[in-house]
Amino acid sequence: ILATPVFIAQAFTASATALPTQELNLWQDVFAMNMSANINNDTSKENIYNLNFLSFFLEQDMADSAIIYVNKLRNNFETIKNNHLKFSISECLTKYYSTKGILDSALYYQRAQTFILDAINKENLEKNIYKIHKKYDYELLRNVYQKGLNKRLVLIIIILCMAIVLYIILKQRERWLSKQVKNLSLQNEDYKRGLKKNFNAIKKV
Numbered sequence: 001i002l003a004t005p006v007f008i009a010q011a012f013t014a015s016a017t018a019l020p021t022q023e024l025n026l027w028q029d030v031f032a033m034n035m036s037a038n039i040n041n042d043t044s045k046e047n048i049y050n051l052n053f054l055s056f057f058l059e060q061d062m063a064d065s066a067i068i069y070v071n072k073l074r075n076n077f078e079t080i081k082n083n084h085l086k087f088s089i090s091e092c093l094t095k096y097y098s099t100k101g102i103l104d105s106a107l108y109y110q111r112a113q114t115f116i117l118d119a120i121n122k123e124n125l126e127k128n129i130y131k132i133h134k135k136y137d138y139e140l141l142r143n144v145y146q147k148g149l150n151k152r153l154v155l156i157i158i159i160l161c162m163a164i165v166l167y168i169i170l171k172q173r174e175r176w177l178s179k180q181v182k183n184l185s186l187q188n189e190d191y192k193r194g195l196k197k198n199f200n201a202i203k204k205v
Contacts, residue, residue, distance in 0.1 A: 047076055047085060054092050063099045070096055077112075083123065087116045 050069045057066035073089050080086045090109040097106035 047073065047080060047089065050076075051085070051089055051092060054096065058092060058095055058099070063096055066096060083116050083120045087113060087120065090116060 050072045054066050054069040054073060057063065057069070070093065073093060077086070077089060077093075080089065090112045094106050094109040094113065097103070097109065
């Protein structure tokens with residue numbers, strides 16, 4: 001997919017001493033980018049590496065050196081699912097074809113940017129709607145939980161009140177019963193004294 005590190009290293013070593021400083025720095029950057037791409041060797045990031053190379057050569061006004069990456073990105077363009085990456089690629093391809101004077105292709109990728117941007121805006125809108133729904137669902141769930149908690153608290157308060165009222169009633173009944181027992185005990189004592197008095201009176205007769 002990309003130039004091998006051995007090939008680039010050989011080419012770089014062979015020409016490094018003969019290059020001006022600016023051009024030497026340029027090829028050092030190319031060498032580093034190739035090494036990074038080959039070391040990582042992640043096919044899922046191939047389009048990112050190709051985009052980086054294309055951007056690099058366009059920035060250096062070396063459009064002719066970017067053709068291999070242009071072709072790779074063109075071939076993969078329709079299969080790319082990441083709209084942000086796809087937008088960046090279409091932007092670079094538009095710049096490349098504008099630079100080369102191939103206006104039909106430049107216009108094609110410029111139009112693609114519009115559709116991709118619409119898709120990105122739609123994605124962002126859907127994400128925002130999802131966040132709002134998620135927040136609303138959370139608020140709704142919290143409200144439901146709070147209502148349930150409030151109902152439980154009200155029920156607990158009612159039970160506590162009933163328990164207090166029942167306790168008061170039982171205490172009052174206990175005091176009333178105690179008072180009744182005491183009255184019965186006094187009445188019993190009076191009755192016994194009356195019987196004893198009557199018994200003594202009969203005994204004297």
